[in-house]
Amino acid sequence: MSATTTGDTTGDVVTTPVSAAVEGPTAREPAGAPRGDASGDSTTGSVARPARRWRRVGLFGGLTVALLVLAVVAAGSGQLHVPPAEVVGSLLHRLGLDAGTVPTHPNGDAALWSVRFPRIVMAVLVGAALATGGAVLQGVFGNPLAEPGVVGVSSGAAVGACLAIVTGWTFAGTWTVALLAFVGGLVATGVVYATARAGGRTEVVTLVLTGVAVNAVAGAAVAFLTFLGDTQAREQIVFWQLGSLNGTRWVYVAVVAPLVVIGVAGSLLLARRLDLLALGERSARHLGVDVERLRITAVVVVAVLTAAAVAFCGVIAFVGLVVPHLVRMAVGPGHAVLVPASALGGATLLLGADLVARTAVPYADLPIGMLTALVGGPFFFWLIRRTRASAGGWA
Amino acid sequence: MSVLLRARGVRLAYGRTVVLDGVDLDVRAGEVVALVGPNGAGKSTLLGVLAGDPRPDRGQVLLDDVDVRRRPLAELARRRAVMPQEHRVSFPFRVREVVAMGRHPWRGTAREDADERVVQAAMDDADVLALADRTHPTLSGGERARVAFARALAQEGAVLLLDEPTAALDVRHQEAVLGRARAAARDGAGVVVVLHDLTLAAAYADRVVVLDHGRVRADGPPRDVLTAALLSDVYRHPVEVVERPGAAPGSAELVVLPVRTTAEVPA
Numbered sequence: 332m333s334a335t336t337t338g339d340t341t342g343d344v345v346t347t348p349v350s351a352a353v354e355g356p357t358a359r360e361p362a363g364a365p366r367g368d369a370s371g372d373s374t375t376g377s378v379a380r381p382a383r384r385w386r387r388v389g390l391f392g393g394l395t396v397a398l399l400v401l402a403v404v405a406a407g408s409g410q411l412h413v414p415p416a417e418v419v420g421s422l423l424h425r426l427g428l429d430a431g432t433v434p435t436h437p438n439g440d441a442a443l444w445s446v447r448f449p450r451i452v453m454a455v456l457v458g459a460a461l462a463t464g465g466a467v468l469q470g471v472f473g474n475p476l477a478e479p480g481v482v483g484v485s486s487g488a489a490v491g492a493c494l495a496i497v498t499g500w501t502f503a504g505t506w507t508v509a510l511l512a513f514v515g516g517l518v519a520t521g522v523v524y525a526t527a528r529a530g531g532r533t534e535v536v537t538l539v540l541t542g543v544a545v546n547a548v549a550g551a552a553v554a555f556l557t558f559l560g561d562t563q564a565r566e567q568i569v570f571w572q573l574g575s576l577n578g579t580r581w582v583y584v585a586v587v588a589p590l591v592v593i594g595v596a597g598s599l600l601l602a603r604r605l606d607l608l609a610l611g612e613r614s615a616r617h618l619g620v621d622v623e624r625l626r627i628t629a630v631v632v633v634a635v636l637t638a639a640a641v642a643f644c645g646v647i648a649f650v651g652l653v654v655p656h657l658v659r660m661a662v663g664p665g666h667a668v669l670v671p672a673s674a675l676g677g678a679t680l681l682l683g684a685d686l687v688a689r690t691a692v693p694y695a696d697l698p699i700g701m702l703t704a705l706v707g708g709p710f711f712f713w714l715i716r717r718t719r720a721s722a723g724g725w726a
Numbered sequence: 727m728s729v730l731l732r733a734r735g736v737r738l739a740y741g742r743t744v745v746l747d748g749v750d751l752d753v754r755a756g757e758v759v760a761l762v763g764p765n766g767a768g769k770s771t772l773l774g775v776l777a778g779d780p781r782p783d784r785g786q787v788l789l790d791d792v793d794v795r796r797r798p799l800a801e802l803a804r805r806r807a808v809m810p811q812e813h814r815v816s817f818p819f820r821v822r823e824v825v826a827m828g829r830h831p832w833r834g835t836a837r838e839d840a841d842e843r844v845v846q847a848a849m850d851d852a853d854v855l856a857l858a859d860r861t862h863p864t865l866s867g868g869e870r871a872r873v874a875f876a877r878a879l880a881q882e883g884a885v886l887l888l889d890e891p892t893a894a895l896d897v898r899h900q901e902a903v904l905g906r907a908r909a910a911a912r913d914g915a916g917v918v919v920v921l922h923d924l925t926l927a928a929a930y931a932d933r934v935v936v937l938d939h940g941r942v943r944a945d946g947p948p949r950d951v952l953t954a955a956l957l958s959d960v961y962r963h964p965v966e967v968v969e970r971p972g973a974a975p976g977s978a979e980l981v982v983l984p985v986r987t988t989a990e991v992p993a
């Protein structure tokens with residue numbers, strides 16, 4: 332029944348001059364909000380205001396500079412110290428430019444090119460993959476807590492990789508581990524996706540519980556594989572599970588790099604449609620998005636990125652959670668900016684974390700997965716508290 | 727006027743519950759059609775079927791004489807806009823960004839050039855300009871509804887499907903939203919709006935369609951359809967329909983009021 336007309340039914344209630352209110356909205360101050368001139372702006376048409384645009388420029392600029400500086404510092408740090416100038420010199424010489432000074436230490440150049448540089452490139456790639464994967468997964472689930480590690484995608488990929496380690500399969504050469512990790516990650520994402528979503532949305536509780544279940548099953552599988560493996564495989568699994576960039580070689584980089592490039596490029600192509608997905612599945616559909624296809628593509632992209640990250644470096648948790656969240660706080664949730672900024676931020680974060688892992692304790696290479704969890708865990712707590720307290724929550 | 731949207735023999739059941747049963751409906755260019763009826767009558771479901779969401783078990787919906795389920799989604803989105811009943815946005819997008827999402831169907835077309843102007847106008851029409859830089863989670867229910875309305879307007883569809891657009895709105899904005907829907911119809915759009923407030927339906931609709939148990943009980947001009955007898959029967963509550971007192975002669979306005987006994991209202 333109609334519940335809008337309150338008061339008595341004798342009539343005078345409806346004589347209120349409601350029609351006067353009709354004019355109300357037309358008598359507004361003309362176009363109050365200042366407009367951004369953002370022509371060709373990427374997120375949501377030309378809607379950015381100059382302030383946010385400058386933040387965007389600042390973020391990308393700052394992260395790029397930080398990444399470059401960190402890379403040079405990281406390359407020079409370690410048991411064999413190489414001054415920044417010599418690092419740059421060595422790079423320039425390889426590029427055929429006769430500028431700068433080459434490393435003075437007899438093993439300097441070799442250390443840089445066979446140990447440090449591949450590791451740095453790997454850190455950049457894996458960091459970018461993890462953060463981008465997190466951003467896309469969050470977009471698909473419409474939930475800022477979705478992260479490959481939390482949700483169980485990483486452990487699914489881990490099962491695939493462990494399988495390759497224990498069986499010693501090499502049917503796809505150096506790609507075998509990555510391939511099996513991809514399959515494992517894809518299966519896990521599929522399971523989470525199929526169980527955690529209801530009516531196009533994913534409630535936080537369901538998502539986290541699904542993650543618990545997937546992580547438990549994957550954990551059991553990894554335990555079983557560890558049990559099956561010989562001593563060498565066991566040791567390999569244990570260290571690999573801790574997450575480490577130690578022992579990175581160019582051949583591994585050659586496997587991971589194309590996967591990350593494909594994954595990040597794919598994520599960028601999905602960006603605008605992920606924005607629309609924030610309105611809910613039905614509304615996205617009403618705006619012309621083939622939601623089903625978008626989700627399947629996104630799930631594959633996340634599996635590619637996670638497999639790339641996990642294959643050689645193990646499970647490195649929370650990067651996919653922390654980085655997109657910080658980026659959102661800085662420049663807003665539009666995926667066209669969020670995705671590339673997360674890639675850049677993830678690369679910077681992981682490069683920094685790896686530098687700490689290598690140099691914090693002399694003559695020891697700490698597992699980087701431990702470090703990221705050490706920082707990411709408390710961040711996760713803070714995120715839960717903050718999001719619970721703030722208006723709107725997670726919905 | 728030409729028929730934009732045509733539903734024929736639409737039947738839809740969820741399991742054994744029949745939600746829509748043999749619904750016929752025409753929406754012509756230039757008219758506002760109000761869908762009314764008690765809770766669970768199938769109003770939102772019908773709106774969804776008109777939008778092309780669930781596939782009806784029987785019957786079909788034609789938009790420009792083509793089955794809506796057969797039209798490519800992107801093309802469909804340039805033809806019809808939908809304002810849903812729920813207005814949730816997963817991430818803290820700004821109001822201006824949310825409204826601009828309504829322009830997505832026009833990406834890559836010549837009309838993309840008008841994006842900024844259309845978004846601005848839509849926000850003005852829905853009275854959300856002052857909220858442009860607020861993030862969506864900080865809005866009240868009514869404000870969210872107006873943002874969703876602005877987004878639907880920005881889409882510039884020839885068919886506008888509004889699911890309870892006024893439910894969360896204050897009086898001023900209720901009138902403004904339906905006034906804007908009328909203006910869209912005057913410009914040639916076909917508008918279908920689900921309403922609970924029958925007086926609003928009487929004031930703004932060219933036609934009122936009364937749904938009851940998934941069937942069309944009545945379909946016609948407000949004055950023919952909104953009768954005390956029919957409404958009392960459909961809503962299973964006594965309803966009075968009166969002329970608005972003091973209205974100018976000739977501009978007769980209907981007022982639909984539920985009958986209340988003294989026991990139900992404060993003395």
